[in-house]
Amino acid sequence: MFIEPNISGERRGWIEVICGSMFSGKTEELIRRLKRAKIANLKVEIFKPAIDVRYDETDVVSHDSNSIHSTPIDNSQTILLLANDVDIVGIDEAQFFDDEIINVCEKLALKGIRVIVAGLDMDFKGRPFGQMPKLLAIADFITKLHAICVRCGHLANISYRKSAEEGQVLLGEQDVYEPRCRKCYNEGQSRLVGSEHN
């Protein structure tokens, strides 16, 4: 699928987006693609939002402890300054980036760079998260991954928040979130609504 097209010597870039719920394997898939590119001697730069220091200050780390070195940044435009002379740019936790991430990805792709973005498509309420809907719209290739529902074992498409915290951004792991299928998610939500009326 991701073969470098090289028609008449002209390098073309493109945008790949990997999305899904928490624990669906987005970071593992991002790391897998980037490590393969490194094996092919391609120059790779990886960025993550500076707020995401869950496992490591700098590295991108999956829930299964796979990791790759990255640069934490506060502002998506920084990517344009730091991604000089690279073949591939990887971006993790894209849902946390500012609105400019769209233009940044477009500019990189226009420069001939392969851009691989991973992020949550939905927040804990099932709302589209940050700039992810727009990234999915401009993507050339989309991969939607699923975790396993911790309640019933079916495919999970959403991250259920176990705490009563209402803010959209709340960093956490299994302590705060569990991946659930649509049915188990809805049962959990109904229980919450029910308890509000009691």
Ligand SMILES: Nc1ncnc2c1ncn2[C@@H]1O[C@H](COP(=O)(O)OP(=O)(O)O)[C@@H](O)[C@H]1O
């Ligand atoms: N319920 C679950 N379903 C699938 N994988 C899970 C689950 N709970 C823990 N994991 C672990 O999470 C890993 C995926 O981690 P990661 O790539 O960091 O996911 P994401 O970036 O989508 O949150 C899996 O390989 C597995 O080891």
Ligand SMILES: Cc1cn([C@H]2C[C@H](O)[C@@H](COP(=O)(O)O)O2)c(=O)[nH]c1=O
């Ligand atoms: C659903 C949801 C998640 N978050 C946070 C929780 C984690 O710190 C990250 C997602 O990490 P992952 O690599 O996809 O496992 O996002 C949040 O802030 N708000 C939410 O609604």
Ligand SMILES: [Zn+2]
């Ligand atoms: Zn379920």
